[in-house]
Every structure is written in structure tokens, then in C-alpha cells.
Amino acid sequence: MSLESFREETCAWLEENCPKSMRTPMPADEMPQPGRRATFKNPDSKLWLDRMAEKGWTVPHWPKEYGGGGLEVDELQILREEMERIKARTPLFGGMGVSMIGPALLEFGTEEQKKEHLTKICNGGIWWCQGYSEPNSxxxxxxxxxxxxxxxxxxxxxxxxxxxxxxxxxxxxxxxVRTDFDVPKHDGISFILFDMDQPGVSVKPIKLISGMSPFCETFFDDAKALRKNIIGEVNKGWTVAKRLLQYERTSIGGGMGGVPAKGSKGPKKTIADMAVDRLGTVDGKIADLGLRDDISTHLMNDKSFALTVHRNTEESRSTTAPTFASSMFKLYGTEQNKNKYELLLRMGGTNVLGWEGDGFAPEDIDLTRDWLRTKANSIEGGTTEVQYNIIAKRVLGLPD
Ligand SMILES: Cc1cc2nc3c(=O)[nH]c(=O)nc-3n(C[C@H](O)[C@H](O)[C@H](O)COP(=O)(O)OP(=O)(O)OC[C@H]3O[C@@H](n4cnc5c(N)ncnc54)[C@H](O)[C@@H]3O)c2cc1C
Incomplete structure (x- = not known):
């Protein structure tokens, strides 16, 4: 099918299948949480998810046989553009299923593993978490x-x-998990999947100073995992783990050129509009000279970064094949995102230092919270220092 025909068909299908209420900005309390315990405040969210999943367009670039849409890069771009044109909401917030374990399964999973797990990611049936970090690792x-x-x-x-x-x-x-203690540390690790809903697994949310608990301590006390759920070979899990980290880093860093930080709602306006609103203009230019310079530099870097990400995708002609370069995207994207929120804070002055209370506008409180959340971007998925190490060794080939 030509790209023109694909666009026409996509446009017609979206027109017919996207409910009217799914063409409005997503209110925070309507954000659907997929998985076995999924709840949908707005029933149209479920309808939209089911229709898109049946079409294979919740994860459009995955192969059709595993629940995806089998779209090529150009088709994927058209689908995105057409969804954006009608302001269609994202039907599935796939989390680590879509961005991490799914791509790793596509690469390392057996046919049986792919069939069992990928479809449930595409239709929002299962919500995944990542058991990598330990108290001493x-x-x-x-x-x-x-x-x-x-x-x-x-x-x-x-x-x-x-x-x-x-x-x-x-x-x-x-x-x-460690399946061999008598070999060098990288050689005794296996990568395994298991159900969290069992007596051997318990979780304890870690309460942050913000009052939120985005992450947990997770305890395994004779938790059970089927042997068939080892991904790759026993004791060769480090290879799978590293690859998954590349997917994670691409996801954390690659999308940072102008989209909300991981875990944040994102500012409601662009950084340039915020600057005009907050600082005013002189001769059509942002009034504060120092900030104007810093904002211009930031926007140029943002644009260059977005183009670099785009070039990388074009060059690889693939949406699912990161390399060690993912460390560069992770490093730059997260530092750039932190820089954006620093600038937003500077523009807001003391208004945006509020945590709660009537003295602060709700959007300023959101901004303060988002600014703090960005600090974690350069820690999650491997710290900035660790990315420097990887780039030095694996990308530049420098000696240890
Ligand atoms: C928001 C968030 C979500 C997370 N979600 C998950 C999750 O779902 N699952 C999961 O398993 N983990 C998760 N993590 C954990 C994350 O992967 C770790 O925090 C991260 O890998 C760093 O490990 P650490 O916290 O033990 O710090 P440490 O490893 O103790 O590092 C402390 C400091 O030392 C520096 N450092 C350490 N080693 C070196 C070195 N060789 N060279 C130079 N500097 C070094 C680090 O850069 C850092 O500044 C999450 C973290 C955050 C912040």
C-alpha cells in the first residue's frame, strides 16, 4: 500500500473509531492504569484501548503476530501525525512492558514466551515492574x-x-537473579519473569518526602518462577539485562526533547511561551537579558538533540534497535531536561517554590514538583556518571 493510501485509511479508521471524549486532553484523574487491576474512570478509555489493541495500534511497530500493528517507520510516523491531528489520546500507557521488557522479549524470547507475554502488553492486560537494583547493588x-x-x-x-x-x-x-555463585559475577546471572501475585512476594512502598511512593522495596521469600520463564540462557542473563537497559535509556533520554520528564505531568506551555508570560517582552524579545540568552541556548540545544535523535532513528531505519549510543541519549536527554526545569524555575521566581497552600497557583505547585522529579532522571536507568563510563569504554574505546 502506498503511504498516501495508508494515510487515507488511517484517517478514516481513526475518524470512525476514536470516541469523541478521547479527542480531548487527558485529565489527570482519567489516566488509565493498565494491568489486571485496571480501572477506567471514563468508559471511553476502555473502548478506545480495546479498539486500538484489536487494530494492533497500541504498540504499532511490533509484529502483528504478537499483538502489534507491524508498521514500518514511515507508517508509524503517519499514524502519529493523524492521531495528533484529531488530538487523540494515547490509548495505552504501556510503561515498562512497552518500552523495556517487550523489546527485550522480541529479541531474546522464545516463540512461546513472545506469544504468552507480548499480546498481554499490547492489550493492557499485564503491568510490569523491574527487579534489577538491590540494597547493595x-x-x-x-x-x-x-x-x-x-x-x-x-x-x-x-x-x-x-x-x-x-x-x-x-x-x-x-x-x-544469581543462579551461579562460583563464577565471575557477570557469568552467574539469569533473567527471569514471574507473577507478583503469590505468597512468596511482598512489597513495601517507600514513602518519599513528597508523600508519594513511586517505588518499593520488594522481598522474595521462596517466590516461585517457572523454569520456562528464563529469558535467554541460564547464567547468560547479563546480556539480556544490558540490552534491556539500552531500551530503557533510549526511552528515558530519547524522548526528552520537548516532552514531559519521566514521571512528571510536564509544563502546560512551551518554555518560550512561559518566558514571555512570566518575564514580559521588550521590542518583541524576552525582557530579562541573561535568561533570554540561556533560554535561546537551551532551545537550540533542544532542537539539535531532537534532530540527532531523529537522525539516529532514520539511520538505523528501526524503532527498536538501540546501541551503546543509548547512553549518550540518556545522558544528554536527562541533563537537558533538568536544565529546562531549572530555567522554568528561574523564570517563576519565588512563585514556584511552593509545595502546597493557597498562596501558590496550582500550575506553580505542579512545576515545583516536576522540577524536583527531573532530578531523578539522571539517576534512574543508570546514573549520568555510569553513562560517562559506558561512553568512554564502549563508544569511544578508551582504555580502563
Ligand atoms: C525514579 C527512580 C526509579 C527507579 N526505578 C527502578 C526500578 O523500577 N527498578 C530497579 O531495579 N531500579 C530502579 N531505580 C534504581 C536505579 O536504577 C538506581 O538508583 C541507579 O542505578 C543508581 O544506583 P544507586 O541508587 O544504588 O546508586 P549508587 O550506585 O550507590 O551510586 C551513588 C553515586 O556514586 C556514583 N557512582 C557509582 N559507581 C560509579 C562509578 N563506577 N563511576 C563513577 N561514579 C559512580 C553514582 O553515579 C552516584 O552518583 C530507580 C531509581 C530512580 C531514581
């Missing part, structure tokens, strides 16, 4: 100690994870 992840011992067709898993985002809401976990 963060940047040095390969030192992890959670152990898995095979007994018949099942592994018994004992140990604990930390900073497990959304573990209290997740249905399944993809987890790094």
Missing part, C-alpha cells in the same frame, strides 16, 4: 545477590530488590 548491578535455585520445573527465589517502580501495582516482574 545499584551502579555495580552485576554484584546482585538475589538467588534462584532450581527445583524440578521451578526456581525458588530468595532475596530483595529496591527502588522497584510500581511494584505495588505490578502484575509481573522481570528480575535479575
Amino acid at each position: 545499584g551502579s555495580d548491578l552485576a554484584s546482585l545477590q538475589t538467588r534462584a535455585v532450581l527445583d524440578g520445573d521451578e526456581y525458588a527465589i530468595n532475596g530483595s530488590k529496591i527502588w522497584t517502580s510500581g511494584a505495588d501495582k505490578a502484575d509481573w516482574i522481570y528480575c535479575l
Whole structure:
């Protein structure tokens, strides 16, 4: 089918199938949380999700046989443009299922594993969490100690994870476990999937100073995982884990050129509009000379970064194949995003230092919270310093 015909068909299908209420900005309290415990405040959200999932367009670039739409890069771009044109909401907030474990399964999973897990990601049936970090293993992840011992067709898993985002809401976990203690640390790790809803798994949300609990401590006390749910080979899980991190880093860093920070609602206006609103103009230019310079530099860098991300996607002609360059995107994208929120804070002056209370506008309170959330962008998925190390060794080939 030509791209013109694809656009016409896409346009007609969206017109017929996207409910009117799904063509409005998403109110925070209507954000659907997928998974077994999914709730839909607006029934149209469920209708829209089901229709898009049936069409394969919740994760349009995945193969059709696993619930995707099998779209090529150009078609994907058209679908995005047509959805944007009618202001269609994103039907699925797929989280780590779509951005991390799904792509890793496509690459390393068996046919049976792909069939079992990918479709449930596409239709929003299962919500995933990531069991990588442990209390004594963060940047040095390969030192992890959670152990898995095979007994018949099942592994018994004992140990604990930390900073497990959304573990209290997740249905399944993809987890790094040690299956051999007598070999160099990278060689005894396996990558396994298991259901969180079982007696051997308990989670304890970590309460932050903000009052929120985005992540948990996760404990395994003889948790059970089927042997068939090892991804890749036993003791070769580090290869899968590293690849998944590349997907994660691309996702955290690659989309930062102008979209909300991971975990934040995002400012309601562009940084330039905010500057005009907050600082006023002189001769059509932002009034504050120092900030004007910094904002211009930021916007130029934003544009260059977005073009670099685009070029990388074009060059690889793929939407699912990151490389070690993902560390560069992660590093730059997250630092750029932090810089954006620093500028927004500077523009807002003391108005945007409020945490709560009548003295502050709701959007200023949101901004303060989002600004603080961006600080985590350069920690989650591997810190900035760790990305420097990877770039030095794996991209530039510098000696240890
Ligand atoms: C918002 C958020 C969500 C998260 N979600 C998850 C999740 O869902 N699942 C999960 O498993 N984990 C999650 N994490 C954990 C995250 O992966 C770790 O915080 C991260 O890998 C850093 O590990 P650490 O916190 O143990 O810090 P450490 O490794 O103790 O690092 C402390 C400091 O030392 C520096 N450092 C350490 N080693 C080196 C080195 N070799 N060279 C230079 N500097 C170094 C680091 O850069 C850092 O500044 C999340 C973290 C955040 C902030």
C-alpha cells in the first residue's frame, strides 16, 4: 500500500473509531492504569484501548503476530501525525512492558514466551515492574545477590530488590537473579519473569518526602518462577539485562526533547511561551537579558538533540534497535531536561517554590514538583556518571 493510501485509511479508521471524549486532553484523574487491576474512570478509555489493541495500534511497530500493528517507520510516523491531528489520546500507557521488557522479549524470547507475554502488553492486560537494583547493588548491578535455585520445573527465589517502580501495582516482574555463585559475577546471572501475585512476594512502598511512593522495596521469600520463564540462557542473563537497559535509556533520554520528564505531568506551555508570560517582552524579545540568552541556548540545544535523535532513528531505519549510543541519549536527554526545569524555575521566581497552600497557583505547585522529579532522571536507568563510563569504554574505546 502506498503511504498516501495508508494515510487515507488511517484517517478514516481513526475518524470512525476514536470516541469523541478521547479527542480531548487527558485529565489527570482519567489516566488509565493498565494491568489486571485496571480501572477506567471514563468508559471511553476502555473502548478506545480495546479498539486500538484489536487494530494492533497500541504498540504499532511490533509484529502483528504478537499483538502489534507491524508498521514500518514511515507508517508509524503517519499514524502519529493523524492521531495528533484529531488530538487523540494515547490509548495505552504501556510503561515498562512497552518500552523495556517487550523489546527485550522480541529479541531474546522464545516463540512461546513472545506469544504468552507480548499480546498481554499490547492489550493492557499485564503491568510490569523491574527487579534489577538491590540494597547493595545499584551502579555495580552485576554484584546482585538475589538467588534462584532450581527445583524440578521451578526456581525458588530468595532475596530483595529496591527502588522497584510500581511494584505495588505490578502484575509481573522481570528480575535479575544469581543462579551461579562460583563464577565471575557477570557469568552467574539469569533473567527471569514471574507473577507478583503469590505468597512468596511482598512489597513495601517507600514513602518519599513528597508523600508519594513511586517505588518499593520488594522481598522474595521462596517466590516461585517457572523454569520456562528464563529469558535467554541460564547464567547468560547479563546480556539480556544490558540490552534491556539500552531500551530503557533510549526511552528515558530519547524522548526528552520537548516532552514531559519521566514521571512528571510536564509544563502546560512551551518554555518560550512561559518566558514571555512570566518575564514580559521588550521590542518583541524576552525582557530579562541573561535568561533570554540561556533560554535561546537551551532551545537550540533542544532542537539539535531532537534532530540527532531523529537522525539516529532514520539511520538505523528501526524503532527498536538501540546501541551503546543509548547512553549518550540518556545522558544528554536527562541533563537537558533538568536544565529546562531549572530555567522554568528561574523564570517563576519565588512563585514556584511552593509545595502546597493557597498562596501558590496550582500550575506553580505542579512545576515545583516536576522540577524536583527531573532530578531523578539522571539517576534512574543508570546514573549520568555510569553513562560517562559506558561512553568512554564502549563508544569511544578508551582504555580502563
Ligand atoms: C525514579 C527512580 C526509579 C527507579 N526505578 C527502578 C526500578 O523500577 N527498578 C530497579 O531495579 N531500579 C530502579 N531505580 C534504581 C536505579 O536504577 C538506581 O538508583 C541507579 O542505578 C543508581 O544506583 P544507586 O541508587 O544504588 O546508586 P549508587 O550506585 O550507590 O551510586 C551513588 C553515586 O556514586 C556514583 N557512582 C557509582 N559507581 C560509579 C562509578 N563506577 N563511576 C563513577 N561514579 C559512580 C553514582 O553515579 C552516584 O552518583 C530507580 C531509581 C530512580 C531514581
